[in-house]
Amino acid sequence: MNCLYLHIPFCRKKCSYCSFNSYADFDSLHPRYRRALSTEISTGPELEGPLETIFVGGGTPTVLNFEDLAALLGACREKYGFDADAEVSIEANPESVDYQILSVLRGEGFNRLSIGIQSLHDNELNTVGRVHDGAMAKKAVIEAGRAGFKNLSIDLMYGLPGQSAKSWHETLQGALELGPRHLSAYQLSIEEDTPFHRMVEEGDLLMPAEDLVVEMDKITRKLSAHAGLQQYEISNFAQPGYECRHNLNYWRNGEYMGYGAGAVSFVGGVRDKRVADPLDYCQAVEQGGELIVEKEALSTIDSYKETVVMGLRLNSGISESRLERRYGLDLREVYGASLDDLVDRGLILYDGVHLVLTETGRRFANQVMAELV
Ligand code: SF4
Structure with missing residues (x-):
């Protein structure tokens, strides 16, 4: 499959559990980063045939303005062309989209939207450091539907500090009532070099007990099945035909290209990773310097x-x-x-x-x- 990932390493604010390659307060770099990423796309290796999946992820891609996002998609289209049935995904967070933005993104050719909601309870969202609240999350999903996103995925998290089985049930039920075709439900994991890791080390964060997490997992499978979403991966559920094709390719260990700061490509048995810092990335692209910081040829x-x-x-x-x-x-x-x-x-x-x-x-x-x- 011809699959392309574009990484947008920016967020409004860094969540307390996040170890992804994303940075807040980097707004002034956005236009420069978009130009560098467009250059990497246009000078990238050729492919046989058009792209079948494109996934713009982050970070929070929708912190870029929609003109930049449209330009990036345009650069991909110009370089590679899109298969008639291409899956064109973008990740978004509730605070960075509204009906107008979503309508433009849909019109530009994005046909799959993954919204990071995590919880519908404001106290939990606050604990994990999210910018949005439950009402904003619901509004974003409804507006995405109005804007024409039929293939819509909701991201949720369970096993949050202080979360009960009841509150997880309520979040899940509330999210499923919004009618997504796809659900990603991830158990919170504590990653090194995050505020949550330090808090756990210092005994300042009360994580749910293992049996409570197991119960939440059971709730997830039961409610999802009831809503017609079949589990197809450990953390992913979909109506038949709405499984994420881009991610299926990863799980099948297929080849893919990744562009952007920290992005990884896997082509011809070789995995290579780009420099993670967005400023270093821009400089490397602009000066024709070395972008790849890790290269591994798999046996x-x-x-x-x-x-x-x-x-x-x-x-x-x-x-x-x-x-x-x-x-x-x-x-x-x-x-x-x-x-x-x-x-x-x-x-x-x-x-x-x-x-x-x-x-x-x-x-x-x-x-x-x-x-x-
Ligand atoms: S929105 Fe996502 S990528 Fe950004 S800081 Fe939060 S968890 Fe990390």
Whole structure:
């Protein structure tokens, strides 16, 4: 598949849990960054055939003005062309969109919108450092629908400090009542070098107990299924036909190109990462300097294992015959007794054809995957 990711590393404010490559208070750099990103697009490698998925993510892409976003999409279209059925996604946060902006984005060719709501409870949003409140979140989703975004995804988070099963149920129910075709529900994880990490270390943040998180996870699957959204990945649910094609390509360990500060490309078995700092990125593009700060050529066995680990995130799992066709390696030879061990512990189902995580395996997905890399 021809898949392109564009990274917009700016946000209005940095959330307390966020370890993404995003920066607040960098507004004066926005036009320069847009120009640099357009240059990277127009001078990028050629592709055979048009783009099938484009994903503009961040950060919060919609902190750029809509003229800049339209110009970026135009640069992609001019360089590569879009498949007639291309999925063109953009991420947004409620505080950075309104009906007019959304209508322009839809008119420019974005046809999938992912809105970061996280919670509908103002106290929880405040705790995690979000800019918006619950009312703004609902309004943004409704206006996105009015602006013509049929393929709309809502991002939520559970396992928040102080969150109860009841408040998660209310957020989820409220979000599903807005009728999204797609839902991403992520468990909050505490990442290093974030304010939340420091607070946890110092005992200043009360995280929900493990059994409460498990209950929230069950609520997620139950309410989503009831709303007609089928789980297709550990944290993702969709109406049939509305699964995110761009992300499916990642989970299938397919090739993709990534442009922008900190963006990663994976082409021809080589993964390369661009400089993360947006100012350094602009300077490197403007001066024709070195953009790539990390380059890794994956060995066949490393790529094989990555494909297994990523594919296990999907409810459809991994087809052993596909693995064998792609790599010419035998599953049992690669994993030996460790595979049997995971099956015996009830974490993986393996019927000789497919490999999938069990329900318990999904709960302990990180540990399972650590044993398979
Ligand atoms: S809006 Fe998203 S990318 Fe921006 S700081 Fe918050 S979590 Fe990070």
